[in-house]
Amino acid sequence: MTRDIYVQAKADHIASLARATPLSAIEELVWNALDADAREVRVDLVQNALGGIDAVRVSDDGTGIDILRSEETFGSLGGSWKMQDAAVAGRPPYHRRLHGRHGRGRFKAFALGTHVEWRTTMKAGDTLLSYTLAGDANDPGVFHLAQAATPGPATGTEVYVTGVRATVESLARPELVVQTLAAKFALYLKAYPGVSVYFCGLPVSPVIVQKGETDYRISLDSGMEARLEVIEWRKKFAGKGRIVFCGRDGFTLYERPSGVRSGQPFSYTAYLVGARFSELAAENALVMDELHPEVRAWLDATRAILKEHFHRRTDEAVQERLRHWIDEKIYPFAPDDASEARAAFDAGVAEMRAQIDGFDSMPVAERGYLFNLLKKAVC
Numbered sequence: 001m002t003r004d005i006y007v008q009a010k011a012d013h014i015a016s017l018a019r020a021t022p023l024s025a026i027e028e029l030v031w032n033a034l035d036a037d038a039r040e041v042r043v044d045l046v047q048n049a050l051g052g053i054d055a056v057r058v059s060d061d062g063t064g065i066d067i068l069r070s071e072e073t074f075g076s077l078g079g080s081w082k083m084q085d086a087a088v089a090g091r092p093p094y095h096r097r098l099h100g101r102h103g104r105g106r107f108k109a110f111a112l113g114t115h116v117e118w119r120t121t122m123k124a125g126d127t128l129l130s131y132t133l134a135g136d137a138n139d140p141g142v143f144h145l146a147q148a149a150t151p152g153p154a155t156g157t158e159v160y161v162t163g164v165r166a167t168v169e170s171l172a173r174p175e176l177v178v179q180t181l182a183a184k185f186a187l188y189l190k191a192y193p194g195v196s197v198y199f200c201g202l203p204v205s206p207v208i209v210q211k212g213e214t215d216y217r218i219s220l221d222s223g224m225e226a227r228l229e230v231i232e233w234r235k236k237f238a239g240k241g242r243i244v245f246c247g248r249d250g251f252t253l254y255e256r257p258s259g260v261r262s263g264q265p266f267s268y269t270a271y272l273v274g275a276r277f278s279e280l281a282a283e284n285a286l287v288m289d290e291l292h293p294e295v296r297a298w299l300d301a302t303r304a305i306l307k308e309h310f311h312r313r314t315d316e317a318v319q320e321r322l323r324h325w326i327d328e329k330i331y332p333f334a335p336d337d338a339s340e341a342r343a344a345f346d347a348g349v350a351e352m353r354a355q356i357d358g359f360d361s362m363p364v365a366e367r368g369y370l371f372n373l374l375k376k377a378v379c
Contacts (some may be wrong), residue, residue: 005133005143014140022168025179026109027056027184029159030107030197034188036062036157042198053168056112059158059221064122067131067145076354102115110137114163121152128152137163152333174200178236179209183269186210186231187250208233220294227276233267235370239277241268243302245286247278254286256299262308266313270306272298321360330368332375338353344378 007014022027026043046055109116114137121130131147148149149152171177186206189195197204216228225343238292241262244255250273263270280295290296294370325331333342352357352370359367 002144005145007141007143014107017107018109018137018140021167022112022171022259023107023180026056026171026177026199027108027181028108030181030185030293032159032196033058033060033062033157037063038062038156038184039200040193040196043200044241045200046166053164054162055164056161056168056171057158059156061154064157065118065120065131065133065156066122067120067147068124068131070120073345087295095286108138109159109161110135111165112168113161113165115140115161117160117162118157119160121155121217123155128155129138134173143250161370174202178202178204179233182206182209183231183233184252185250185267187229187246187271187273189250191250201229206231216305217307218298218305220297220301222294222297222299224274224276226272226276226298227269229273231269231271232305232313233269234269241266241306243270243272243299245281245298246271246273248273248275251278252282253277256289258306259299260310262305262306262313266310266317270302272302282355325367325371328364328368330371331363332371341375341379346376348374348378 008048011369024347026324030041030043039062041058041060045053046057048054052239083345106118116135118133119130120133121128123129128151130151132146132148133142133143134146170275181197181199181204183206185197185204189197189206211232211234213229213231216230217225218228220320241258241260242255243258245253250271254277276285280292285292285295290299322331322335333339333345349371353373356362
């Protein structure tokens with residue numbers, strides 16, 4: 001069986017979705033896999049002999065794409081099978097809450113390359129059926145559907161992207177991509193510990209890349225409540241901290257810069273979690289940001305907690321460093337010394353840490369030498 005499926009949307013609208021960043025395209029493809037009840041999702045960069053990227057592959061062990069409803073699945077941009085009632089006949093048995101609702105994510109695959117194939121195996125009754133859906137960036141309004149002569153061994157989908165765009169090179173440092181993906185999927189992966197996501201063989205695990213987490217409760221004057229989870233990351237990435245509005249199961253609905261400086265050495269994401277945020281997202285209120293009174297109230301309450309949190313964490317970090325320097329026998333003052341010289345010394349050390357990259361990882365002897373020079377300057 002072969003046939004064409006035509007997308008009911010303007011070509012320029014489809015093209016605009018394909019102009020996403022490579023990382024956001026990967027995120028959407030992973031979400032699609034998770035929405036198909038996948039327990040394992042693998043993202044791989046297929047490299048050639050010279051180390052260049054020839055293809056991007058995203059594979060999962062989910063229920064596959066329901067090709068028997070392909071017109072709904074691929075033909076209607078802005079609508080989605082995910083919005084339909086779970087009781088509809090033929091609907092696969094999803095056990096987790098769904099992320100996508102508008103049927104747009106699949107088109108972001110074209111941000112990775114000019115040609116995309118969805119190789120999927122689904123179950124129809126007691127029978128497995130395998131199909132390939134192919135689309136090209138030069139004609140994104142049509143997908144070519146072909147049934148495989150022999151079905152695959154199990155349900156699942158592989159998205160295979162070729163004609164790779166130059167921007168995909170931004171994914172070539174897996175350790176950085178893994179950390180960013182861990183931040184994006186942190187709450188979801190915690191909510192569903194049986195789910196695994198890998199990028200170039202590395203596990204996307206918040207536990208691996210996070211330094212610590214702290215939970216708070218936020219209450220507005222109106223009586224509405226939400227949970228605030230502040231996760232601090234081991235390495236600084238993505239610039240300043242961010243506030244992320246999430247549905248109750250950890251789906252990212254909207255994110256923005258926090259506007260709160262944590263100071264060194266903290267890199268963090270603050271997740272606001274609650275059912276109310278799904279309602280605000282459906283009303284397009286979250287994207288209004290501070291122009292919407294309730295969203296502004298949530299942001300103000302979150303910032304107040306973040307300021308208090310990092311004030312405390314800064315004090316803890318200072319005391320932790322002090323204990324470390326004393327143990328190394330390089331700190332030149334007694335812990336109870338309250339002299340002006342010590343205050344000037346501590347201010348000088350803070351300035352050195354801000355100006356010298358890798359100060360805390362210096363050999364003990366080098367740090368001790370700088371401490372001695374600084375002491376002589378202030379005493």
